[in-house]
Amino acid sequence: MSDRIKVLIVDDIPETRDHLSKLLGFESDIEVVGAAASGAEALQMAVALGPDVVLMDINMPDMDGIATTEQLAVRYPSAAVVMMSVQGEADYLRRSMLAGAREFLVKPFSSDELTASIRQVWMRERDKASRIVAPAAASATGTTGAGGEGPGTVVAVFSPKGGVGRTTVAVNLAVAAASLGGKRVALMDASFQFGDVGVLLNLNPKNKSIADLVPELEVGETDSLDSFLINHSSGVRVLLAPPTPEQAELVGAHHAKRVIERLRSEHDLVVVDCPSSFNDTNLAILDSADLILTLLSLEITSIKNMRLFLEVADQLGYGPEKLRLVLNRADSTLGIRVADVEHSIGRKVDHTIVSDGRSVVYALNRGVPFFLSNREAQVSQDVLRLANAVVGTAPAVPAATVKSSSKAAAKKSLFAWR
Numbered sequence: 001m002s003d004r005i006k007v008l009i010v011d012d013i014p015e016t017r018d019h020l021s022k023l024l025g026f027e028s029d030i031e032v033v034g035a036a037a038s039g040a041e042a043l044q045m046a047v048a049l050g051p052d053v054v055l056m057d058i059n060m061p062d063m064d065g066i067a068t069t070e071q072l073a074v075r076y077p078s079a080a081v082v083m084m085s086v087q088g089e090a091d092y093l094r095r096s097m098l099a100g101a102r103e104f105l106v107k108p109f110s111s112d113e114l115t116a117s118i119r120q121v122w123m124r125e126r127d128k129a130s131r132i133v134a135p136a137a138a139s140a141t142g143t144t145g146a147g148g149e150g151p152g153t154v155v156a157v158f159s160p161k162g163g164v165g166r167t168t169v170a171v172n173l174a175v176a177a178a179s180l181g182g183k184r185v186a187l188m189d190a191s192f193q194f195g196d197v198g199v200l201l202n203l204n205p206k207n208k209s210i211a212d213l214v215p216e217l218e219v220g221e222t223d224s225l226d227s228f229l230i231n232h233s234s235g236v237r238v239l240l241a242p243p244t245p246e247q248a249e250l251v252g253a254h255h256a257k258r259v260i261e262r263l264r265s266e267h268d269l270v271v272v273d274c275p276s277s278f279n280d281t282n283l284a285i286l287d288s289a290d291l292i293l294t295l296l297s298l299e300i301t302s303i304k305n306m307r308l309f310l311e312v313a314d315q316l317g318y319g320p321e322k323l324r325l326v327l328n329r330a331d332s333t334l335g336i337r338v339a340d341v342e343h344s345i346g347r348k349v350d351h352t353i354v355s356d357g358r359s360v361v362y363a364l365n366r367g368v369p370f371f372l373s374n375r376e377a378q379v380s381q382d383v384l385r386l387a388n389a390v391v392g393t394a395p396a397v398p399a400a401t402v403k404s405s406s407k408a409a410a411k412k413s414l415f416a417w418r
Ligand SMILES: Nc1ncnc2c1ncn2[C@@H]1O[C@H](COP(=O)(O)OP(=O)(O)OP(=O)(O)O)[C@@H](O)[C@H]1O
Pocket: 159, 161, 162, 163, 164, 165, 166, 167, 168, 169, 191, 196, 276, 328, 329, 353, 354, 355, 356, 357, 358, 360, 361, 364, 379
């Protein structure tokens, strides 16, 4: 990619093409390399001119913007598509993102919005390209995973549906990883509104939480997180969620991101218990993570949401190596088999954890993780296997610094089913 952003305009209306060309002509870092009047012409011009960004009208006769974007992804995949539409409906947005568009602009838009979108998708593609090179460089320089010298691995425990066991898995995973010895393990409760980590670990809710850190982050004075972390007897260091939902409002995406980077720099493994809601903060956390343990259960709603999430994760640039599927309560005999799940979501389940209501709920009510109180149980063994797998994962340096309005836009439609 050169320093100037090469843009191809695709719109069947000549006046719109002219108008967009003129608008972009004022920008010193953007170069309009061509303007196509149809989808077919766009495909030819893209291959010939090598644009970085394609500004694509969604409504065109013959081949519309969505079909053209799909074809473009095959013929010239390095171009990032910014879709333009007069309709802002969720279905249009969703179909555009699934076709491979990186951004969605609703007409009429200002020239600032237009240029910001172009710059944003371009920067994101450039970051992505540099990240593809980075893991090779990391292994060449001997960067290790959790337990090694460099920065730690950040593992987000997520699910697109609530109540499937994220907190249970996050807490026991952190404890199991700490039991392996020699690992500095942090556990961050990012369910900021209704955090349960403190309950599962029987921690005093009067302890400091991330809400206490926010003012320090605002003025950039966080020397060390030590005074905000609670030392649990297992060795895990815990950063609690705010004590009330109102205080949770204070924690923004940039705070969460900075906290994670600080935790990463001071620990070998950072386990983050994420909410299932999809807001900018959670998106920033998932971006920062090296690994997203995505939990599902043998329920049709969980499977449906997972299928949609996997499509979306792909559009958000989360490669298959970043996502691991964890089937919780995998042995539940509720009429759906693991093979059915895998067939439905088109992907293998990476890890399974058995259902053990007795151990899990007893542990929860006592405030002692089952991994500590009932180590021999199958459910503990499953979590230990997961911990071993996670600890062996190298961080995907550099951590993603992607912040995009298309992601924010995507989330609106992507999670509309919830
Ligand atoms: N493997 C398991 N076997 C039996 N029960 C389980 C298992 N995992 C989780 N549970 C139970 O499922 C319920 C939900 O678990 P948990 O609170 O960890 O889910 P969550 O995804 O964090 O939910 P929330 O959306 O409320 O944050 C709890 O009652 C928990 O004890």
